[in-house]
């Protein structure tokens with residue numbers, strides 16, 4: 001038997017790449033698939049910063065409506081774009097194998113590097129985590145907000161808005177722009193956003209359990225799932241959408257998971273980064289432990305300051 005699996009996705013090139021990636025995994029397991037493209041508010045409001053629209057679910061809600069209607073069986077997203085608490089009745093059923101999780105500098109110019117403070121450098125980014133991290137480690141670097149999909153951002157850079165872009169390797173790679181990468185940034189300084197580099201599959205809890213099992217066994221990468229559950233456990237305590245400069249990266253060796261993460265103030269002056277380890281059986285608990293440690297070392301104060309500033 002083969003029931004057709006309807007894969008919902010946004011229409012951007014990155015989203016489509018991710019949907020095709022999931023489609024391939026499903027097809028390899030002998031499942032029949034169909035891709036359904038859905039327009040979201042996040043795609044339409046391209047000239048307003050995400051932190052101003054209110055990031056909660058801006059890219060996910062329209063897809064969730066279609067999940068409820070049964071027009072699609074699963075919704076595919078960058079795991080990084082998924083809020084830590086999904087609305088009732090929805091769950092992430094699988095995470096695909098994570099790829100390189102680093103941030104990178106991409107440019108059409110050669111010879112650009114963060115560490116050379118003798119040259120003026122303007123970087124395009126719209127992530128508060130990246131801006132604050134730059135202010136902390138590389139205060140000589142200027143930043144300019146660049147929104148839109150990757151193609152749009154590259155065009156703006158080539159038009160002279162900035163010298164280079166600060167992006168996730170995963171997105172650059174998926175779009176086929178590897179040759180523009182001039183520097184791969186360290187995981188210690190540019191610890192990635194929670195979930196960076198993995199693709200998440202969301203479903204409604206009403207999805208037929210047999211179909212759900214088939215999708216999980218075709219797409220879920222167990223090691224990645226453990227890492228992302230730990231990272232998302234941390235994010236959940238901080239109630240952070242993508243507009244708050246928090247970061248976390250898990251690594252697992254056998255039964256032990258190490259989770260490194262923290263928070264950086266918007267002005268870059270304070271940055272707290274802590275590492276904890278624990279059992280792979282309870283990744284969410286490890287995320288909570290990290291949050292406790294980060295809060296105890298001043299992270300709570302930083303978080304409260306950030307929330308006050310962003311809500312103004």
Ligand SMILES: NCc1[nH]cc(CCC(=O)O)c1CC(=O)O
Nearest residue numbers: 078080167168170171196197198
């Ligand atoms: N913030 C938008 C976004 N969401 C997912 C990716 C890339 C893919 C990924 O990180 O998994 C990007 C672009 C970027 O941050 O450079």
